[in-house]
Amino acid sequence: MEQLRIDRRIEAILFASGAPVSCERLAQALGLTKGAVYQQLQLLEQQYDTQKTAWQLLRLEDSFQLCTRAEYAPDIKAALAITRNTPLSQAAMEVLAVISYNQPVTRAFVEQVRGVDCSAVMNSLVEKHLIEEAGRLELPGRPIAYRTTDVFLRSFGLESLEQLPAVPGREEQEQQTILEKP
Amino acid sequence: MEQLRIDRRIEAILFASGAPVSCERLAQALGLTKGAVYQQLQLLEQQYDTQKTAWQLLRLEDSFQLCTRAEYAPDIKAALAITRNTPLSQAAMEVLAVISYNQPVTRAFVEQVRGVDCSAVMNSLVEKHLIEEAGRLELPGRPIAYRTTDVFLRSFGLESLEQLPAVPGREEQEQQTILEKP
């Protein structure tokens, strides 16, 4: 196999890490001296600057990190805003519905109702500020409970949770189970 | 201010978002036509390949993503102390095979093909983002359907599902059975 270039190997590590990586760690991973690594980093930095790449090499103490340049922030934000505006998926809507009717409620509860892993969906609902943590429940393992937020109320045109419409077939007794559920 | 180059702006968005970004979203964010963006993406791809950069441009259906080349994996794993090197289990591989060729597909269908309970395996594939929910099927009980993700495509070196290897002896008519199954 062809020998990989050291600068590329450093770039690969910085790229995959995202976070700052110390010169020392780079040297260890590549089996090189810190000096040799440092020299390569300087060359990379120059190269990025002269070529005006979209990213730059940031130095923080003895660590290095690849980051996009500030002037590209508007483009990145524009792309991000579009993502944010994508409507909720069926799965997200269901998780939200289960939480809104049963809050405060654990992830395990939501997963039990739906029969599937819901962690990714719930994380994204937290990110969208539609649900939030509501302390821990006094149950084995002290699981985190979740509840809906004001953003949720606004999204569905509600003034309070009491305005949630009754679900046909849902009985009083089931409302109770929230507090008792394992 | 100096005009920023379009290819750099695309690179910045791809770099910062980490995840695949659709051609459409890039076009919207940059105020360009999809065609123009697509052309730039192709140039970037060539450029990365000829320069043998540490990262490559992957195409996943209509989306694009930057990711490192496989030959740098040992360096990255060494530097970032990544131990999650566990290959997918036989069971996971079989479930992926059934889902990728039949999607969208219910858990019951996967279990019928494999003759065993698959809920644990499927949950772990959801956690690994290799499969995701795809709404519910209009069948009795409205079961949740699953499909493969862009992580799946990336993990198996595919650009789209059409590149899935042909199933030996599989006939058109068998494609139909998906809709009829219980």
Next chain:
Amino acid sequence: MESISFKLEQFEGPLDLMLHLISQHKLDIFSVEITSVMQQYLQIIGDMQRQDMEIASSFLEMASRLVYIKTLSLLPKRQQEQEELTRELTGQLIEYSLCRQVAAVLGENYVGDRLFTHPAQLPETDTTYRRIHRLEELMRAYLSAVGRGQRKLPPSQEVFRPIVRRHVVSVSSRIAYLLQRLYAKPQIPFLQLFAEITDRSELVATFLAVLELIKDQRIQVLDDEALTVSAVYPSPAQPPLS
């Protein structure tokens, strides 16, 4: 007899085990003489049961399915059903073997553990959700999530009550009860003994009581059309004990 040289855990399920047996005997899956494989499968499961080894339910399920097919093959009038079920099973085996082949090809192309993406480095932005939805969407989603019967909701404590305070019916109490009834009316149709019972525990206890009484020759079952339980004379049923 061939000893068990493998563990069931090695197999992905009953279909996997059957494919293993097929390949071991170099049989062609498309023209496989499935009955010979069935025979072996049942033998393996049987051996394991005799050795008190733990067998996953899916393996037992397949065993009962095979036994059923085998039973049908002994009944002349059910040949057609037997053939259908056999075809279905063969079809399943073919489908599963395809699944395995595809999984193997996919597996060779797996690079998921060697490609690294760049973790997102997004500028601080407001990620608050801004779309407006109609309330009906939420309701529909709720009904969709919990299902019409809402059976998947974690059960309330009420449901556990019968389990916790399990109503245990003893066999001896049912023996007493049966003898009491037979004392009043020496012949009772078998099914009538169970006619008014709704509780499972009571049902089981009553049946065990009948068996117990037969064993002790206190009662006998008359082989008439209705299967009548009859008190046995001349050792007449004793009056109720309690």
